[in-house]
Amino acid sequence: MRAALIDGKAIGAKLRAEVAVQANKLANEGWQPKLVSVSVGDTSAAELYVRNQQKQANSAGVDFEARNYPAETSLEQLIGILQGLNGDPRVNGIIIQRPLPDHIPVKVLQKAVHPLKDVEGMHPASIGNIVYNDLALGPCTAVAAVEILKTLPLQMEGLNVTVIGHSEIVGKPIAFLLMGLGATVTVCHHMTRSVAMHSRAADAVFVAVGKPGLVTGDMLKPGAALIDIGINRIDTPEGPRTVGDADMASCAEVAGWITPVPGGVGPVTVATLMKNAVLATQMQMDHYRGAYAQTDV
Known part of the structure; x- marks a missing residue:
C-alpha cells in the first residue's frame, strides 16, 4: 500500500474561489x-x-x-x-x-x-464557541485540518480519530470540531502512556506537536488517514528542509491518505483565514445594519 497524497493546494484554491465570489458580493x-x-x-x-x-x-x-x-x-x-x-x-x-x-x-x-474581527479564531470567545458547535470564526489551522478530513471518502459519524497534541488553538479545537461531526475522539499528549496504542486503533490521526518524525508507520492502522499539522525546519546534507511531525517515508507505506509538508494543511489554513475574513465582514455588516437601521416611527 502507498498512501495517496492529499493536495492541500487544490483544496485551498477551491476554497479561495468560493471566498472570492462572496467577497465580490460584499464589495x-x-x-x-x-x-x-x-x-x-x-x-x-x-x-x-x-x-x-x-x-x-x-x-x-x-x-x-x-x-x-x-x-x-x-x-x-x-x-x-x-x-x-x-x-x-x-x-x-x-x-x-x-x-x-x-x-x-x-x-x-x-x-x-x-471577537467580530478575530479572523484567526484566537480570541477565547472564538475558541470557546466551538464547545457549542458554533463555527463562525474558528481557529484557522484546526478548521482547515478538519476540512481536509471531510474531503476524504470516510463517514464522519462514529469515525475513530486520535489527535496527538492538545494545544488550545489546534489540538483541543480539532477534538471538539470532530466530536461535533459525530466522530469518536481520543486526545494524546505528553503524559499519554502509549500514544501508539491509541493511534494504531484510529481510522484517522491528526498530529500537531512540533517534533519531526514523531509518528512512524508502525503507529498507524493500515489505510488510516494521517493529517500532519507539524511544521519543522531540519538540517539535511542537502540543506535546510521543512518537514512535518510524521516520518513521511514509513507512514506513506501504511496510511491510506497523508498530507505532505509543505503543501498539505498550510494552504488550506490560509484559505480558511480568507474565508473567516469574509464571514467577519458579513457579520459586521449585519451588526451595523441591525444597530443603525432606520425604523418607522
Missing part, C-alpha cells in the same frame, strides 16, 4: 473585506507568512494591509492600536503576526481583538 454592497496584519519588531521570521497572506488575499478578493511597529512599542500602545482597528468599520479582520518581542504577551493581544 458590491459597499463592504469590501479588508484584513490588517500587525507585526512588531524584527519581522524577518514572519515575512514569508505575510507575503503569502497578501498573495492569497489578493486572489480571494480581500484587501490586505501590513503594518509594522518598532520593537520598543509598549503593550499599552499596541492595545490602543488594536482598539483603534476594532472601531474602524473599514477594517474587518486583524491578524497578529508571531513571533512578538518578549515584553508583548500574545494572549493579551489576542484578547484585545474584538
